[in-house]
Amino acid sequence: MATTNETADPVAKGILPTAKQSWRDLFIWKQRTVVTNDFGEEHTEWQDPDPLKNPISLLAQLGAKDWLYFIVGFCAWAADAFDFHALSIQTTKLAKYYHRTNTDITTAITLTLLLRSIGAAVFGLAGDRFGRKWPMVINMIILGLLQIATIYAATFQQFLAVRSLFGLFMGGVYGNAIAMALENCPTNARGLMSGILQQGYSFGYVIAACANLGVGGSTESWKTVFWIGAGISIGVGLIRICFPESKQFIEAKKAGKSAKAPGVFWIETKKMLRQEWKMCIYCVILMTWFNYYSHTSQDSYTTFMLTQKHLPNSPATRASILMKTGACVGGTIIGYLSQFFGRRRAIIVAAILSACMIPAWILPEGERSLSASGFFIQFFVQGAWGVIPIHLNELSPPAFRSSFPGITYQLGNMISSPSAQIVNAIAEGNLVRTNQGKLAPAYGPTMGIATAIIALGIATTTAFGPERRGRHFETVGPPIAVAVPKDIEEGHGASLDEKDGATALEVGDTPVVATK
Template sequence: MATTNAPADPLAKGTLATAKQAWSDLFKWKQRVVATNEFGESHTEWQSPEPLKSPISLMAQLNAKDWLFFLVGFSAWTADAFDFHALSIQTVKLSKYYDRSKTDISTAITLTLLLRSVGAAFFGLAGDKFGRKWPMVINMFILGLLQIATIYSRTFGQFLAVRSLFGLFMGGVYGNAIAMALENCPVNARGLMSGILQQGYSFGYVIAACANLGVGGSTESWKIVFWIGAGISIGVGFIRICFPESKQFIKARKAGKRAKAPGVFWRETRHMLAQEWRMCIYCIFLMTWFNYYSHTSQDSYTTFMLTQKHLSNAPATRASILMKTGACVGGTIIGYLSQFFGRRRTIITSAFLSACLIPAWVLPEGERSLSASGFMIQFFVQGAWGIIPIHLNELSPPAFRSSFPGITYQLGNMISSPSAQIVNAIAENTMITTSKGVQAPAYGPTMAVATAIIALGIIITTAFGPEKRGRHFETVGPPGTEVVSKDIEEGIDDDDKDRAQAIELADSSQKHEKA
């Protein structure tokens, strides 16, 4: 069917050419899109964004099975976030329990983030090769068991060892969760569903903060929160067992079932890396900024209120809950808006507004003011984050929708892993006078300066980066199917090839005898 859209120059090739084209396209309302017609012919054209539809109508486009896949992916991501934040919001308790400084305790956060990329690579590639289901089931069970092992860590050395191992398996959740949740979504609903999905991270924080509030402020109470986290992770694993494999993966596997030959998967993976190495580096760089963005603005916020603002455990926890409630709301709304305004424009606007709110975030006193300012800044911080799941999925090589987002996300996590430790170290070595006239670690100024620098980095990186909003990747099979797709299309199997070779040999020998 003929298109009425104006033709556009092809997508630029090369780093500088791509950056120049991306910067220019940022100021054009229509988007440069590679379209494919019914004959498989591709061309580049300018497309206007579809008008925003009602969120209710967008959600209605998902059928019951699509919703089940989405909710399981959301639950897995929520459990992963709970397990991570169960430590970060209880830094003060753990510091007292192990008789270590808060900077020492944040070493566990660094180790967890550092090793998540290894788990992302292993479980992401397993998800692309074997399916989304069983890698996730194994992942969630082991996460629950490691939460229990953390509780029984008697020494600080044992605690760090368990949390390091914990990081390996935390890294495997993200890629499989977002692939399973989003790959079945209709194209025009992805922005909204991406925003909702990403807020599983904030929702996990809210649940962990509520658990922390419920168990009280005693030193030993941190263990109860970890027991809750173990139950959630194992529970999600059992729930995932009850549901089938992702329908997109099943269809792709049936279409390319002959791609199971040894070596095909790894050959396709190497081919993808050779072709897409620039995109890999860009996404890792972007995810480094984004992981610094979230961890710098949130991991030490409870500690900031307890030490610099002189709040007790209960009001500080309530303020943290409201802060992450703002994140849930912002991520959903801004992810939804990105479907119309574009992924990059929406990310840049959110990062800019979050930077403008930094003074109002760290200067107020009292629970109410800190709750309101925390709500607003996280509205835009996690608002920008709400676009990331679908943005990464659209930038991914289509056959690697499980491994590519997970690996790039977790490599960014690895590079930014010292973020909480850096904030704690600088703050504890820089004392300021609080409103009560006492000396306290400078958590507020440290987080403010770091977050401003990071927001600027996100704005610049996003402005010169690619965007593939509206990309259709539903029909692309798992890695390896492309290797045999030509043979399948031509109706040639291995026996046909052998038969053809035998006929050619016979013909050549007959010709030789006649000669």
């Protein structure tokens, strides 16, 4: 962002003032930015957006170690997606294997999404307190082991139990992965890198679909796909062991290693929630819309092609692969453009265009037409998603960039967890006549109406929400205490600013001093 030295009104406080200011700012090309000078004094000014740069030159700004962190974060997110979609794209196989309906099988998806928020809280806070490395290592290895446990689930009840436990550990991946991957990226490259990173999710779907295509359509073949997912997850965890902790986290830890107070992190966490509860609620609402957006438009799409469009397993899987290829392309391009056009403008335009694509998405017949329409709608669906990693990071309290995005994302996942079940239940309860004259579940109309409502919800919520594009957080680290009084360390109840004597704390890069 380029400074203009043009003073702007301060950032609004409160829900309605923030909504009004955000709506007005949407039609102002410049970005309202809070600037801190060398003396710690803050003022608000208008800044010009970064010009669009050659994406190759942006990629070249990352050093070898930056690329290492980014690639492993991308792979962790892709492995997480593979493990999840290994179930959703094989719903029909699993229904035959356990002698259940498709709706029954999607109960496992609901349970997985429902419990991910708990894992996000535990592993996200651990990532902010202890570093990104070991929480991610533990996450990935246990995810692989739970994929193997799913294979050996003899009954449907055991299957549901394992997938519930799977959800707990799956939830911890997102926050640590995006924090590790993005926190050292140059500011003007973040939009592009965010778009690429988010498409790790779509890339995981593509790999899972390719694996499903490779193993064929036999009922027992679902187990092979789960074996592949287990190998990928455990492999990423083992690779992460081989290189050090995030540079940003290490530097912040060194700065405060003279004295540490284990209780300070949790004190600061509570303080953050008290101060930022409105931002937390907003991001949870936004992530609820977004998770409904992706799960409603993709989880049942393969089933839609198999049942309502009468495609065999292989053509339906190929169409799914092309659909998510569009997601990878769209997320990267729109994430890149958001650096210039703005995070919120990019999300709003992508959401509205996806709604316009719905008739062309559900009405065609045949593999080629469905592949093309699926490609373009997911281009815009995941194009909007491509902005989310950096948008959440920029909205996050500085010292909580591992826990805040992960928790808000997974709480949104939890609220939207019944999405696949809802789509399947409504579709199976309403029949439509196909081009072959047969009655089939109404997956197309159900997904189309739901996606239209959700896309408009995303556009509206984003239009009235905040944006902090270009926020500088390269040097802001986790909460680390320096010179903390003994009675605080022992938990004797006094707040940090109420103790006698002088107490110096360093929270991220902001010194906080309490005196008599």
